[in-house]
Amino acid sequence: MIPEPRLLRPLSASYEHARGAIVSGPVELADAVRVALPGLDLLPGDSGAVDLRHDPALGAEAYKLVLGSRGVEITAGGRAGAFYAGQSLHQLLPDASYRFSADGSWTVPGVRIEDSPRFAWRGLHLDVARHFFAKREVLRLIDLMAVHKLNRLHLHLADDQGWRVESRTYPLLTEVSSHRPRTVTSLRGDPRTYDDLPHGGFYSLDDLTELAAYARARGVVIVPEIDVPGHASAILAAYPALGATGERHEVLDHWGISPAILSPLPPTVEFLATIFDELVGALGETPYVHIGGDEVVLDRWAASSEITAYRDSLGLGSMPALQSWFLRRLADLLAERGSRAVVWDEAFVSGGLRQDTLVMPWRGMEVGRRAASAGHDVVATPVFPLYFDYAESTSEDEPRALGDVITVADVAAFAPAPDHWTDDERSHVVGVQAQLWSEYIPDAGTLDYRAWPRACALAEVAWRGSAGEGFTERLKAHLGRLDALGVRYRPLDGPRPWQRRRPHRPSSYTMAELMERLDQMTHDAESTRPSV
Structure with missing residues (x-):
């Protein structure tokens, strides 16, 4: 990944990502993830393949990202943090996911990321x-x-x-x-x-x-x-x-x-x-x-x-x-x-x-x-x-x-x-x-x-x-x-x-x-x- 996260640890499980996956959580954060990773659908509430939580104690640009058999869990300090979590999730997918024509699903190895920038x-x-x-x-x-x-x-x-x-x-x-x-x-x-x-x-x-x-x-x-x-x-x-x-x-x-x-x-x-x-x-x-x-x-x-x-x-x-x-x-x-x-x-x-x-x-x-x-x-x-x-x-x-x-x-x-x-x-x-x-x-x-x-x-x-x-x-x-x-x-x-x-x-x-x-x-x- 570029830039490389501060902490990236592999997990034993994997995650199956597909276009149209549901992202749920606070609307502003969920919208930020959708901008970073097109093809997600927004579901108000608290259940989806990509679940978001807001933790302002992390800092506005910081985030935590966990991929596993239960899907994706993102905890973000603010809208920017949610956006950067979405960008990191995108980089875990194949290069083809950056094409507008991309479709289907991809198996993503489990991972835990904790990240925040050095410079504002x-x-x-x-x-x-x-x-x-x-x-x-x-x-x-x-x-x-x-x-x-x-x-x-x-x-x-x-x-x-x-x-x-x-x-x-x-x-x-x-x-x-x-x-x-x-x-x-x-x-x-x-x-x-x-x-x-x-x-x-x-x-x-x-x-x-x-x-x-x-x-x-x-x-x-x-x-x-x-x-x-x-x-x-x-x-x-x-x-x-x-x-x-x-x-x-x-x-x-x-x-x-x-x-x-x-x-x-x-x-x-x-x-x-x-x-x-x-x-x-x-x-x-x-x-x-x-x-x-x-x-x-x-x-x-x-x-x-x-x-x-x-x-x-x-x-x-x-x-x-x-x-x-x-x-x-x-x-x-x-x-x-x-x-x-x-x-x-x-x-x-x-x-x-x-x-x-x-x-x-x-x-x-x-x-x-x-x-x-x-x-x-x-x-x-x-x-x-x-x-x-x-x-x-x-x-x-x-x-x-x-x-x-x-x-x-x-x-x-x-x-x-x-x-x-x-x-x-x-x-x-x-x-x-x-x-x-x-x-x-x-x-x-x-x-x-x-x-x-x-x-x-x-x-x-x-x-x-x-x-x-x-x-x-x-x-x-x-x-x-x-x-x-x-x-x-x-x-x-x-x-x-x-x-x-x-x-x-x-x-x-x-x-x-x-x-x-x-x-x-x-x-x-x-x-x-x-x-x-």
């Missing part, structure tokens, strides 16, 4: 700004996350290359900011090359409502991200007055760090407050909203006399301090709406965050350790080994990727809360998340290839805290389930012929080149950090 945040990040993925692809990703007990879908909805969500108050965000005329195909080399194909798309607010409801039924929380104040080219293409200079920008057709930056003045705060209201209104209960704070170029703030005067009026001594004030102001707005702010680690390095702001240390876990020691909750997101837009080998057969090399084994070996950290620092690591940046993920097939089976290793680490014994052999068996589900994953021994790199693809950045760049970024950020 078990996430996947999907960048829909660089390349847009239609609603059906997001729904499918939610399904695959649920199979693996992953429970946070971080949607990167805004960046220089596109704005991806409807705003009824600011309609130019979809009319202007949601599309670009072309996309770069080779960053390395001069001049750049482009595909000259328009690209775009966005989710309506009704789409977000549907996605959130679908996700909640499967134990998944959607975490929307509006990345500010940098990476703002798409916003400023529609509403240039929100920028530091007032000049009009274009939706970018290439990747990299842009000098485009939102102004920190009150009209920008009012704009973002409205966007937050629309997001939360569409998503419903929204415990987290990501506000970015990464790769911000402050030159245009420093060059603006109006922004400098505003900074001085706030009693702030530097532009990094103003950025910290701006992000804290947004976090306060989110708190008023019942949401916690989440940021990338540059925002922590700048200082001044609300204490309840979650930090994602993408530049390395030592930055995460500093955030944890300062009392911030941390979701482990380091480039190595959790950037799944990177290649899985140096072979020329590998499709185009941002960098190399991150393997399934690298992910399985990752420790989100390292042993050498103090107990207090480890207690602030609330989860782990892999990133699917989409500069070189243009379609659903490539998304499958990049995500799976590395996300299987992620699920194991996120649920257990580390990969369990025999993970590699369990993964090989698990691929049959992915086949039945129609996942176009990367085989463990390399890409299939039709998945191989096409000619004339640009080379990837090496890991050494990337780490040198990250070290320089960290050094630059430290040199501009305001003194306490």
Whole structure:
């Protein structure tokens, strides 16, 4: 099974499972099991092939599962626990049970499982700004996350290359900011090359409502991200007055760090407050909203006399301090709406965050350790080994990727809360998340290839805290389930012929080149950090 349960003991009896089996117990729990294992029938009362009981003392995501001659007994701490029990029951059945056409019955050896997750945040990040993925692809990703007990879908909805969500108050965000005329195909080399194909798309607010409801039924929380104040080219293409200079920008057709930056003045705060209201209104209960704070170029703030005067009026001594004030102001707005702010680690390095702001240390876990020691909750997101837009080998057969090399084994070996950290620092690591940046993920097939089976290793680490014994052999068996589900994953021994790199693809950045760049970024950020 993947992820492997904390306790799994075989029993001498067996259980005969068939489609149409009766599930009985509390309706909310029974419905969760039916979502996890289609083909069950609900019977109000307390007698069925699958009997459920509620024990809140277990914890919301915990469950106990016993299969034997009397059928299936599930005790769950909450709806999520019942759902995960259903997923574990499903994995005990043959691969064919994952096909819609499955019928008949299967004999399942008796087993006792007692299980609960190590981390509360078990996430996947999907960048829909660089390349847009239609609603059906997001729904499918939610399904695959649920199979693996992953429970946070971080949607990167805004960046220089596109704005991806409807705003009824600011309609130019979809009319202007949601599309670009072309996309770069080779960053390395001069001049750049482009595909000259328009690209775009966005989710309506009704789409977000549907996605959130679908996700909640499967134990998944959607975490929307509006990345500010940098990476703002798409916003400023529609509403240039929100920028530091007032000049009009274009939706970018290439990747990299842009000098485009939102102004920190009150009209920008009012704009973002409205966007937050629309997001939360569409998503419903929204415990987290990501506000970015990464790769911000402050030159245009420093060059603006109006922004400098505003900074001085706030009693702030530097532009990094103003950025910290701006992000804290947004976090306060989110708190008023019942949401916690989440940021990338540059925002922590700048200082001044609300204490309840979650930090994602993408530049390395030592930055995460500093955030944890300062009392911030941390979701482990380091480039190595959790950037799944990177290649899985140096072979020329590998499709185009941002960098190399991150393997399934690298992910399985990752420790989100390292042993050498103090107990207090480890207690602030609330989860782990892999990133699917989409500069070189243009379609659903490539998304499958990049995500799976590395996300299987992620699920194991996120649920257990580390990969369990025999993970590699369990993964090989698990691929049959992915086949039945129609996942176009990367085989463990390399890409299939039709998945191989096409000619004339640009080379990837090496890991050494990337780490040198990250070290320089960290050094630059430290040199501009305001003194306490």
